[in-house]
Amino acid sequence: MATSPTKGVKYISDNRKARHDYFIHETYEAGIALTGTEVKSLRQGKVNLKDSFCRIENGEVFLLGMHISPYDQGNRFNHDPLRTRKLLLHKYEIIKLLGKIQEKGYTLIPLNLYFKKGKVKVTVALVTGKKLYDKRQALAEKEAKRDIERRMKSRNY
Template sequence: MASEGIKVISDNRKAYHDYFVEEKLEAGIILTGTEIKSIRNGRVNLKDSYARIENGEVWLHQMHISPYEQGNRFNHEPLRKRKLLLNHSEIIKLIGKVQQEGLTLIPTKIYLKHGLAKIELGVCRGKKNYDKRQAIAERDAKREMERHFRDK
């Protein structure tokens, strides 16, 4: 996302390895003061995080935001669950996809958009082991072809 006013803080490359991302949507996130300061410093990890729908609200679990160095006693808990901000119609659509189609909500990217933290949420289907091996083989073949053409 090289658009004006957008600064990507962290990508979740593991999500693209473990899941087929079928759809992406943008969600706001409710943070405390020390959390947004840590995010602006790039001290966030999306690796094992996921989102869940609970009581008609979307919650982000296991996203690690490191404590802010100057935060003293007002610092946050690094792995607390955080509420995501979505329209009601988007939540209804997600409930249908997660419950009936067996899809999972995985954050793929966190970025700042005009000073506000946003999460790119992927609606994902899990990959089987042979899918992962096939993706690795395709990536290696593409890399080998590029190397071959570059050397000539």
């Protein structure tokens, strides 16, 4: 019996702004190095991925700008909400990403954050930015598709 690919996956947060502002070319699943109070805050859903991005330094990938709120029941050893977090990727994936990022216009951003078999995972995407006219065109296509669906639904046979 085959298991579903989403079994054991609990989504924490999604970066919806990223899908609007960028063209997504490739996605990678990465682990993330966290402290105990950060995981407890993630279980409560207190995270913001909106302005976060990834940087490759010394052969390691780091996630910057992700805000995880301090844990409510934490003590003086609570974590810094905006600290730099290390992403766990295979070496060949990092080398491939490094080659792509050095091309003009490519960047790495997180798309979503989720628990998979008890571990926190982040989906990282290789993206290029959209221009204003690209965003308008995407909104127009979405509106046209919604209009067609509405008309097909209202048709009586």
